[in-house]
Amino acid sequence: MQGTVDGFSYGAVTPLAAYLMACLGGALGLRCTTRALLVTHSWRPAWLALGAAAIGSGIWTMHFVAMMGFAIKEAPIHYDQPVTYASLGLAIVMVGVGIFIVGYRGATGTALFTGGTITGLGVASMHYLGMAGVRFHGRFTYNTLTVAASVVIAVVAATAALWAAGRVRGFLWSVGASLVMGLAVSGMHYMGMAGLGVHLDGTSHTGGGVPEPSVLAPMLIGPLAFLLLAAVVVIFDPMMVMGRPVRLPAERTPGVPAAAVPSHLDRRPVLHSGRRPEHQGSRSR
Numbered sequence: 001m002q003g004t005v006d007g008f009s010y011g012a013v014t015p016l017a018a019y020l021m022a023c024l025g026g027a028l029g030l031r032c033t034t035r036a037l038l039v040t041h042s043w044r045p046a047w048l049a050l051g052a053a054a055i056g057s058g059i060w061t062m063h064f065v066a067m068m069g070f071a072i073k074e075a076p077i078h079y080d081q082p083v084t085y086a087s088l089g090l091a092i093v094m095v096g097v098g099i100f101i102v103g104y105r106g107a108t109g110t111a112l113f114t115g116g117t118i119t120g121l122g123v124a125s126m127h128y129l130g131m132a133g134v135r136f137h138g139r140f141t142y143n144t145l146t147v148a149a150s151v152v153i154a155v156v157a158a159t160a161a162l163w164a165a166g167r168v169r170g171f172l173w174s175v176g177a178s179l180v181m182g183l184a185v186s187g188m189h190y191m192g193m194a195g196l197g198v199h200l201d202g203t204s205h206t207g208g209g210v211p212e213p214s215v216l217a218p219m220l221i222g223p224l225a226f227l228l229l230a231a232v233v234v235i236f237d238p239m240m241v242m243g244r245p246v247r248l249p250a251e252r253t254p255g256v257p258a259a260a261v262p263s264h265l266d267r268r269p270v271l272h273s274g275r276r277p278e279h280q281g282s283r284s285r
Contacts, residue, residue, distance in 0.1 A: 003138060003198030004073040007066075007190070014069030015186065018062045021227075023182030025058010026161060028230045029099075030174050030181070033165035036103050048103045051165075052096030054230045057223040059095075059123055059185055060088045063130050064216050066189055072198055075136045083133035084219060087126045094122025098158065099165075107166020116159025123154040123185060127192055138200035146195025150188045157184030 008015065032051030036044045064084075071077065098119030105111030127150070131140060157180075164177035 001074075001138075001200040003075060003200045005196060005198055006071045006073060007069060007193050009069045009071045011069075014066055015190070018066035018189070019182050019186045021058055021065055022062040022185040023058075023178050024227055024231070025055050025061065026181035026185070027175060027178035028227065028234055029055030029058065029095075030161060030165045030178055031234050032230075033099055033103060033162070034174070037107075037166060044103060045100075048099050049096065050230060050233070052099045053092050054227065055099070055119075055161075056088065056092035056095045056122075056126070057226050060091050060126060060130070061220060061223045061227065062182075062185060063087075063127055063189055064220060066186070067130075067134075068216055070193070072136055072138075072200075074200055075138060078135040079216065079219070080133040080135055081219065084130060087129040087133065088223065090129055091122055091126035094125060095119050095158075098122065098162065102162045102166060107163050112159060112163055112166070116162050117155050119158035119162065120155030121151070123158060123188065124151045124192075127154075127189060131192075131196075136198075136200075138198055141197040141199060142192075143195030143197070146191060150192040150195075153184060153188040153191060157181055157188065160184070 029051040032047050032054060036047035036051065098115035098117075101111050101115035101118070105115075107115075128147075134140070161177065161181045164174070164181075
């Protein structure tokens with residue numbers, strides 16, 4: 001039996017809230033990745049890891065906020081928590097791999113393509129693994145072309161976001177990039193849902209409808225709390241907000257690892273006594 005799907009049970013509320021979550025995660029992740037490109041290697045892994053966790057949590061939260069408005073009219077919906085949380089871990093890990101590639105290789109050429117592809121596949125994998133955690137009396141089917149289109153959107157969006165992280169320095173430009181990224185990620189989600197079909201087992205089931213908020217809300221508390229903590233880190237770090245290095249003139253090149261270009265202060269020779277030689281012109285004074 002074919003089930004009746006409603007992806008907008010609460011109207012525009014869930015799509016708008018989901019979009020804002022995607023923008024928040026994207027904005028925090030982009031700023032953390034940009035910050036990582038402005039520091040030395042010792043601090044870089046921490047910033048990249050924070051960026052990956054922010055983007056992964058934002059995308060995962062966006063997905064399940066949107067799923068609050070998803071309903072099968074003929075059957076009740078439940079969620080398998082281990083599979084649902086596994087989709088969060090998968091998103092963070094795969095996004096992290098892509099971000100670390102760009103963080104250490106630069107946001108250009110092969111590194112950008114590879115990092116963007118892995119990150120985009122992580123976003124798509126999170127979506128479909130999250131859908132695999134939906135439990136009801138039946139099964140999902142997908143349109144192959146729609147699934148392929150959603151994966152392409154995810155890869156293109158991720159590549160553009162990583163490029164922006166390596167190239168964009170101004171705060172307002174980063175906000176614009178996060179808005180575009182949120183739109184692309186949300187578009188990927190609803191593109192995938194557009195190709196969704198529901199086949200119910202046996203005869204019609206009663207008691208279907210939108211899952212109660214109490215079903216998904218507990219699972220969203222942790223990622224939401226993390227996003228708020230990451231936002232606090234961004235707010236109290238002016239360099240990360242503005243994307244402008246302080247006293248690091250050699251590290252301003254976008255997409256180039258901070259330690260790859262030596263500072264001009266370290267190019268003068270040092271005497272054995274530990275003092276730098278004086279200019280010859282100073283002796284005539």
